[in-house]
Amino acid sequence: MLEITELKKSFAEPSGSRVDILNIPRFQMGSGEQVVLRGESGCGKTTLLHTISGLVRVDSGSIQLDGMELTRFSESARDRIRAAKLGYVFQTFNLLPAFTALENVKLGMTFSRKSVNTGRAIELLEKVGLKDRLHYLPKQLSVGQQQRVAVARALANKPRLLLADEPTANVDPANQTRIIQLIRDVCTDEGVAILLVTHSDDVARQFSRVVRFETINLVTKQTTAPESEL
Numbered sequence: 303m304l305e306i307t308e309l310k311k312s313f314a315e316p317s318g319s320r321v322d323i324l325n326i327p328r329f330q331m332g333s334g335e336q337v338v339l340r341g342e343s344g345c346g347k348t349t350l351l352h353t354i355s356g357l358v359r360v361d362s363g364s365i366q367l368d369g370m371e372l373t374r375f376s377e378s379a380r381d382r383i384r385a386a387k388l389g390y391v392f393q394t395f396n397l398l399p400a401f402t403a404l405e406n407v408k409l410g411m412t413f414s415r416k417s418v419n420t421g422r423a424i425e426l427l428e429k430v431g432l433k434d435r436l437h438y439l440p441k442q443l444s445v446g447q448q449q450r451v452a453v454a455r456a457l458a459n460k461p462r463l464l465l466a467d468e469p470t471a472n473v474d475p476a477n478q479t480r481i482i483q484l485i486r487d488v489c490t491d492e493g494v495a496i497l498l499v500t501h502s503d504d505v506a507r508q509f510s511r512v513v514r515f516e517t518i519n520l521v522t523k524q525t526t527a528p529e530s531e532l
């Protein structure tokens with residue numbers, strides 16, 4: 303379902319040097335597979351999720367989703383694929399403050415070409431346990447409830463893959479375990495694969511496949527001098 307080969311990404315530092323961040327020979331995920339990604343702060347986990355979602359362009363290599371080569375598409379095509387095939391849950395949930403829980407989930411649908419389906423939005427909010435909070439604004443919801451709205455929104459378009467970047471970093475440990483279980487259950491139910499970044503041992507224990515970032519990425523922090531200095 304997801305197949306990454308020979309992926310490379312570097313960034314320009316403020317000094318002008320380039321720093322290699324990603325050099326992933328091969329990383330694969332099967333359909334509906336649920337995977338945790340762990341690794342030190344700054345090692346490139348978020349960058350990897352951004353390259354998969356097309357928010358960051360790769361230097362070279364291949365990212366295939368259901369056999370589609372994502373790196374070759376134009377920016378607008380990548381936006382469409384992201385909306386149709388990928389769901390994204392952030393550490394800070396990015397809910398729109400002026401809209402209710404239900405409206406936020408329906409807005410997730412307007413980004414794709416599928417039409418807005420209120421019934422489906424309500425069904426998803428029910429699945430994440432927020433049936434009685436449909437018309438609440440984000441500020442009227444607890445942090446854990448806001449995160450569950452964000453999960454429902456990310457699943458609004460029935461994606462193939464949910465990318466979750468430390469989704470429970472702002473939630474207390476007891477709720478963290480519950481929210482992760484809920485994300486897993488809803489994704490199992492919907493047939494959605496998960497690639498989830500976490501720093502938490504408790505969260506990692508909930509998954510059967512845990513990937514250490516260092517084992518898929520060959521970069522060992524080294525800086526290339528700017529060309530003028532070579």
Ligand SMILES: Nc1ncnc2c1ncn2[C@@H]1O[C@H](COP(=O)(O)OP(=O)(O)OP(=O)(O)O)[C@@H](O)[C@H]1O
Nearest residue numbers: 313314315323341342343344345346347348349350
């Ligand atoms: N746009 C950018 N320009 C330059 N460097 C960047 C850019 N984005 C990320 N980096 C660098 O890439 C490295 C990896 O960042 P990334 O956010 O992927 O780390 P991470 O593994 O997600 O860390 P954390 O666990 O703290 O979230 C960092 O050293 C960061 O400074």
Ligand SMILES: [Mg+2]
Nearest residue numbers: 347348349467
């Ligand atoms: Mg990160």
